[in-house]
Amino acid sequence: MRETNREGRLWPAHILLSLGAVITVFPLLWEVLTSFKSFSESVQVPPTILPAHWDWSNYSKVFDGIPFAQQFMNTVVMALLRTAAQLLLCSMAAYAFARIRFPGRGAIFLGFLAVLMVPGQLFLLPQYQIMQDLGWLDSMQALVVPGMFSAFGTFLLRQFFMGLPEELEEAARLDGASPFTVFWRIALPLARPGLLALGILTFLWSWNDLMWPLIVNTDPAKMPLSAGLASLQGAHLTEYPVLMAGSLLATLPVIVVFVAMQRQFIQGIAFSGMKG
């Protein structure tokens, strides 16, 4: 009896939450609808809600405007390589900080923390200089290499390793396993939730990152989608249906990953409380 009563009292909450959800989702919905309208229909006043005729040609125009397939591959390769490298390098360093005692550990950790506190723009000029000196402008290396290292990831995983039960590691150690074996065989599998959280976040940030690609890769064939979309906007400023189609294609993979793994995603965000 009381339960049904309570469910009844929750209607105002549902109304407010639904209203907010509609406002939140509307821009994305409008993006989808516009991407199927012809140019003349899109600028019609008053606007139509549903496309009068579902026009797929905007999607092929995206491919005419930018080397979309190439940029899509660039983005995938960049995001995957950065993520894989961070997972490996950060977990190694994090384990050493959490479980190995050696002189200078505290000082080195402070260095990592210092990087964590500095806003990203302070790295850009010298990073660009390094890329230029190495002849890496307009290359995949430029997109990937600086993003392989992360103070944030190391910190996140260190916290994770510190929270793991130590008995298993101790036992393996007594059996004569080296610290690396203990790390690789025992601690790393136990840290899977932390690795997953870091992996998802890194993948997302890499996929969406705009400023660094804009700086280093000006050749459209070497750009990721974020920068490609910016140049598509430059070229097709008024052809909104084409821009909507391009935006949708660029966002869709991340949205699919998010919906499939939202539990880990949201836990990762809540756990780290941090974003790019």
Next chain:
Amino acid sequence: MSLDVRTETAVPAQRSRPDARSQRELRRRERRFQHRDKWWGYALIAPAGLGLAVFYLWPVVQTLYYSFTEWGAFGGTTWIGLSNYRTLVGDPEFWHSLGNTGIYTGLVLLGIPLSMALAVLLNLKGLRGTGIYRTLYFLPVVTMPAAVAVVWRWLYNGDAGILNHALSLIGIDGVYWVSDPHTIRFAVAVVGVWMTVGYNMILLLAGLQSIPGDYYEAASLDGAGRVRQFFSITLPLLSPTLFFTTVLSVIQSLQVFDLVYLIIGANTQNALQNPAYSEGQTVVMLFFQKAFFDNQRGYGAAIVCVLFVLIMALTAVQFRLQKRWVHYA
């Protein structure tokens, strides 16, 4: 599908503890298992450590150095002392962009009460469908800012945008939102709020879920109503999470770039013809322009150094002020 953010994952809720607890923590840490092979320690840290040193730590030092130099046309730097900083203090464009950034930050902070209201609603006992709501509110957070900007430009479009059409239905004349100097800041801030509400909501919800239910039961036995409970239980116990969310929002908003850059259309040929350009330009946009397009790298470096100091100072002030309103249980 339920999406419980487990309470122990709510970092901010468990910061400082009573002394007895932390003593025990310390003793526990003493016992904590440690390898003693120092070479393994160095070997495992070396790859990440060297990468961070080369690409992050040393660049900070270099950027600081650049800020005292002028960049020659053929590379090479000349030491010019505080000259860049003097230019900056007298540069109206810098102050203007700082003002714009400040206004943007202030407006985005207004989204936090909104996030809090949503989190409180989602935390209501017995509410169904929280998973779906959470997913929907979180979508803008994962959407690529470059794509978001394009979509909102379209909504804001002065001639064929849906926003102006909706306003016309209730008899209001629309404006050119992103090229009108009076509206650009609000237009951009609305998008900023839209993109961060779901994110802050998740953090606050994690904080709410870590408040023990007994408190509310005890309070209602004592005859405290819903409103009273909110102000004497929820708000104080949530204040560490609110503080944390505010600090992060300020840090991130002060560095806003891609959203504003693309909404204003700074990437297009006729960007500077947008009459709203200077009213929308943020500090990081100014840095980007000076450092990478106008070839004034020393000046660009000075801009981001000042921004860094401002962020640190504002964060420090917030930490000082937290005593006044943040309650650690």
